[in-house]
Amino acid sequence: MRNLQRFASALCGSVPGAGGSALPRLAAPVGVARSLSTLPNGLPSSVTIYEVGPRDGLQNEKKVIPADVKVAFIDLLSGAGFKAIEATSFVSPKWVPQLGDAAEVVARMRKAPGVEYPVLTPNMKGLAGALAAGCREVAVFAAASEAFSRKNINCSVRDSLKRFEEVVVAARKEGVKVRGYVSCAVGCPIQGAVEPAAAADVGAALHHMGCYEVSMADTIGVGTPASMERMLGATLAAGVPAARLAVHCHDTYGMAVANIIAAMRMGVAVVDASVAGLGGCPYARGATGNVATEDVMYMLDGYGISHGLDWGRVLDASEYISAALGRPNGSRAAKALLARRADAAEAAAEAKAKEPKAAQAA
């Protein structure tokens, strides 16, 4: 751990203002930080994949997705071993019409034991909706970029943090866990480059507010391992421990898996991802979806890092949602594995057809 902190300070030496937060410092965070057990190569021995497909993946779809499809998708994911599946958002339906059915989806989805189903809540109205629906975990989402904050939630970063503090305090009073996001942590579709210190300050503010985990998001997928390291280094130096951090990478430039490896090398062991690489950003033309869950699983398997997910069931969910949306699967690993699965099923059917009739009947 001391090495990690030294690494963070070394990285941040060149980042002006890192850790010197200009944003409000609020109450201390709650909960027990995860302890990080590592492999001999320094990578975490297990990684939690926080599935965001039903929320981040579907919020940006042009055609209306029926609640039936969302519920069936979440139910498939629920059997796959995820500990957290971000189900939907209690945001203004005028801003995000696609998730206007949040209450219905939460009411109808199966709640598997041991699985959290967080929902996004941008304000007290969203929190009230989430609480009324029985949600036990919510997420607030600030931005490292002023321009994006105004475009996404119609207020400045500072005002958003005041609003989120109210949500965090009220949620915790109800015993509801709150996760925090920092959007545009390495780049913004409107303002361009984002200083690591700006992302670190917002991450630290959410951490000190009481978010049990802060997910640093490369919203438009422009990051590289180098810019991720600078941003995470600044965030660690600003006082957010690696055990409280997650990363949320979009894959626009094909860097997401490499960026996640860079984050794991810095001790991050929670990774947001979307089955089939669903998603996109309404404010950035050409920005692609989240890193695909299956691509992350394939990488983790290669390192021998446990993720606790059932490949067969993840592929079922991936196949289902790609068919329901009528588009090719956005995960390269899923495409390859689904093709192999189809080949194996075909070969089994052929073998069965060649069996003598009596054996087939048995």
Ligand SMILES: CC(C)(COP(=O)([O-])OP(=O)([O-])OC[C@H]1O[C@@H](n2cnc3c(N)ncnc32)[C@H](O)[C@@H]1OP(=O)([O-])[O-])[C@@H](O)C(=O)NCCC(=O)NCCSC(=O)C[C@@](C)(O)CC(=O)[O-]
């Ligand atoms: C924050 C607001 C509400 C401000 O929007 P506003 O227009 O400033 O809000 P307002 O308080 O003036 O209210 C306007 C109307 O919305 C209603 N309203 C107000 N709040 C709610 C609510 N919670 N639920 C339902 N309705 C709501 C409110 O009642 C009112 O209705 P009217 O009186 O006109 O009929 C709006 O901008 C909003 O909903 N934004 C959400 C945008 C969003 O969800 N974006 C995508 C999130 S993804 C992201 O940020 C990045 C992330 C997390 O994925 C990480 C990454 O990939 O980088």
